Amino acid sequence: MAPQKTEDLNYYEILNVGLSASQQQIDKAYRIGKSSYSHGSMALYGLADEKERQATIEKIEEAYKTLGNIRKRKKYDIIILKKKTGDCETAYFRNSTEKLIIEDGEIKQSLWQQIKNIFHPQEK
Amino acid sequence: MDINGNSPLLSEPEDINRPIWAIGGGKGGTGKSFFSANLAIHLSQLGDKVLLIDADLGGPNLHTFLGIKETNVDLGHFITNKVKDLKDTQIPTPYERLNLIKGTENVLFTSNLNYFKKLKLIRHIKAFNTKRVIVDIGTGSSYNCIDLFLLSNPGILVINPEPTSIENAYYFLKSCIIRLLKLQVEQYKIQDLMKQVADQIQDTSKSIYSFLNEVISHDKFYADLLYRALTKFTPALVINKVRDEKDHLLGQSIVNVVQKYLVTNLNFLGVIPFDEKVHSSLKNFEPYFNNYNHSNVSASIKSIAKKLKNIQNGTSKD
Numbered sequence: 001m002a003p004q005k006t007e008d009l010n011y012y013e014i015l016n017v018g019l020s021a022s023q024q025q026i027d028k029a030y031r032i033g034k035s036s037y038s039h040g041s042m043a044l045y046g047l048a049d050e051k052e053r054q055a056t057i058e059k060i061e062e063a064y065k066t067l068g069n070i071r072k073r074k075k076y077d078i079i080i081l082k083k084k085t086g087d088c089e090t091a092y093f094r095n096s097t098e099k100l101i102i103e104d105g106e107i108k109q110s111l112w113q114q115i116k117n118i119f120h121p122q123e124k
Numbered sequence: 125m126d127i128n129g130n131s132p133l134l135s136e137p138e139d140i141n142r143p144i145w146a147i148g149g150g151k152g153g154t155g156k157s158f159f160s161a162n163l164a165i166h167l168s169q170l171g172d173k174v175l176l177i178d179a180d181l182g183g184p185n186l187h188t189f190l191g192i193k194e195t196n197v198d199l200g201h202f203i204t205n206k207v208k209d210l211k212d213t214q215i216p217t218p219y220e221r222l223n224l225i226k227g228t229e230n231v232l233f234t235s236n237l238n239y240f241k242k243l244k245l246i247r248h249i250k251a252f253n254t255k256r257v258i259v260d261i262g263t264g265s266s267y268n269c270i271d272l273f274l275l276s277n278p279g280i281l282v283i284n285p286e287p288t289s290i291e292n293a294y295y296f297l298k299s300c301i302i303r304l305l306k307l308q309v310e311q312y313k314i315q316d317l318m319k320q321v322a323d324q325i326q327d328t329s330k331s332i333y334s335f336l337n338e339v340i341s342h343d344k345f346y347a348d349l350l351y352r353a354l355t356k357f358t359p360a361l362v363i364n365k366v367r368d369e370k371d372h373l374l375g376q377s378i379v380n381v382v383q384k385y386l387v388t389n390l391n392f393l394g395v396i397p398f399d400e401k402v403h404s405s406l407k408n409f410e411p412y413f414n415n416y417n418h419s420n421v422s423a424s425i426k427s428i429a430k431k432l433k434n435i436q437n438g439t440s441k442d
Contacts, residue, residue, distance in 0.1 A: 043377035
């Protein structure tokens with residue numbers, strides 16, 4: 001996996017936690033992130049300039065505002081998972097109880113049903 | 125290069141099982157020798173056979189920490205070919221199961237090892253079948269220090285919670301990474317990439333990942349190769365002389381930042397608190413660990429030793 005720039009990282013990546021991180025883990029990651037990129041942080045000494053530091057701390061704050069709130073996190077997860085799986089609508093259903101578009105879609109007939117209809121068109 | 129075109133400085137698959145721990149960090153006075161000596165004493169007291177090697181070619185001190193004053197043989201005898209086998213330079217210490225290879229006093233003639241002598245030293249260190257081999261590589265980021273550090277599994281950085289120490293540790297890590305990449309590039313004879321790596325060495329660019337991204341744009345296959353080599357480099361970190369609570373968080377912050385900017389996974393082993401008794405023990409030529417076995421410093425060293433053993437066991441093959 002190629003290393004990424006700050007602007008390309010999602011909120012989970014910027015806090016260095018997994019998608020299934022608990023609230024406690026997110027709180028801890030936020031404290032560490034804030035400490036790492038705070039003004040005058042020793043950990044950053046000689047590695048990043050002020051512009052990079054500022055951009056990263058802003059993203060960390062943004063990430064925590066979203067992931068630290070259950071409803072916002074849920075909405076964000078949908079966006080993330082959608083991006084991971086392209087346009088596949090069914091991919092994220094396990095993580096959300098929101099209504100899916102396919103619920104209103106046509107019920108497709110199985111192949112066997114189609115074959116039956118050819119031989120017995122009056123049966124449904 | 126050997127007969128098969130492999131660099132002798134690159135790790136071999138069996139290296140992962142070798143119990144060699146190199147203690148480095150770039151800056152002097154961070155407590156590397158103190159940590160090396162007391163870690164070795166603790167492990168020997170747990171029942172492990174331990175060999176402590178003072179490879180600080182510019183300023184050996186381990187013998188002082190162990191209360192040893194004069195010896196008949198030291199590392200210099202091996203380097204200057206007076207002794208053929210490095211095993212013959214081992215000396216017993218006041219601690220059961222702990223042997224020492226004392227650093228050389230012939231600093232002028234041995235601190236600038238040439239390439240072949242360094243290879244010979246590395247070969248002999250790898251040949252030890254002692255349970256634990258701890259190498260104090262001393263100060264600086266010379267090729268000799270870096271190659272000894274890269275030999276180990278894992279290499280341990282000992283730093284202080286001060287900007288100067290952290291800055292030097294980052295220089296040291298960057299040097300290790302660039303050395304690793306250079307060895308890989310030489311191994312695979314990638315001429316264009318060799319030039320890029322050489323530019324990176326001269327450049328004061330802060331970020332290894334921007335370099336890797338550039339390589340990806342040129343050749344994804346070799347970029348992947350280099351990236352994989354980097355992921356195998358997993359040094360450990362100890363923060364010594366810690367005085368307040370904020371310094372505990374510093375370790376995690378450094379791990380975070382190093383992962384992002386140097387594309388390296390650091391293992392944070394823990395902190396060792398500042399203790400005035402360390403200084404007074406040294407002045408009195410007394411071994412700290414034995415006299416203050418229940419102090420916070422000793423407790424930290426015991427905890428770090430346990431984590432190191434777990435790392436070793438995690439990577440050992442059955």
